[in-house]
Amino acid sequence: MNNLAVSESLMSLEQFVPREPKTIVVFRKFNEGGHEIIAMFPEEEYYHYESSYKQSYMHIGQHGACDIGLLHSGTKEATPEEYKDLADELTNSIGYNLDIQQNYQYTN
Numbered sequence: 001m002n003n004l005a006v007s008e009s010l011m012s013l014e015q016f017v018p019r020e021p022k023t024i025v026v027f028r029k030f031n032e033g034g035h036e037i038i039a040m041f042p043e044e045e046y047y048h049y050e051s052s053y054k055q056s057y058m059h060i061g062q063h064g065a066c067d068i069g070l071l072h073s074g075t076k077e078a079t080p081e082e083y084k085d086l087a088d089e090l091t092n093s094i095g096y097n098l099d100i101q102q103n104y105q106y107t108n
Contacts, residue, residue, distance in 0.1 A: 020095060020096065020097040021097065022097050022098070022099040023041060023043075023044070023096050023097060023098060023099060024041065024042060024043050024099045024101055024104065025039050025040065025041055025087075025090070025096070025098050025099065025100055025101070026039070026040045026042060026100075026101060026102060026104045027039055027040075027077075027078040027082070027083035027086065027087070027100065027102065028040060028072075028075035028076065028077065028078055029075055029076055029077070029078040029082055029083075030074060030075050031074055031075060031076060032074075035082070036058065037058070037059075037078050037082055037083050037085075037086050038056055038057070038058050038066065038075065039056060039057040039058070039083070039086055039087070039090060040054060040055075040056045040066055040068075041054055041055040041056065041057075042054055042068065042104055046064075046065035046066075052067055052068060052069070053065040053066065053067055053068075054066055054068060057086070057090060058086070059085075059086060059089065077102055078102075087100065
C-alpha cells in the first residue's frame with residue numbers, strides 16, 4: 001500500500017473516531033492587568049464554590065473558578081488575535097472541542 005492509499009484510508013476512518021462534545025467558551029480580556037486572556041466555560045459549573053461560579057482557564061493557573069458577574073464587569077471581549085494562543089492550547093494540548101461564542105447570553 002503506498003503513502004497516498006494509507007493517507008486516504010486514515011481520512012476515511014476519521015469519520016468514525018468520536019470527538020469530544022463541543023464545549024461553549026467565551027474569551028475575555030481583563031480591563032486591568034495587561035493583556036491577560038481568560039477562557040470562561042459558562043455551562044460548566046465549578047463545584048468547589050457557589051453555583052454562580054463557572055469553570056475558567058488561563059495560561060498561568062490553568063483551570064479555576066470565575067464569577068460570571070465579576071468576570072463580565074471586569075473584562076471586555078477579546079479579539080480572535082488576542083485569544084488565538086489560549087484557544088490553541090485548549091484545543092491542541094488539552095483536547096477541548098471548542099464552540100467559541102463571544103456573544104453568549106449569561107443566565108444565573
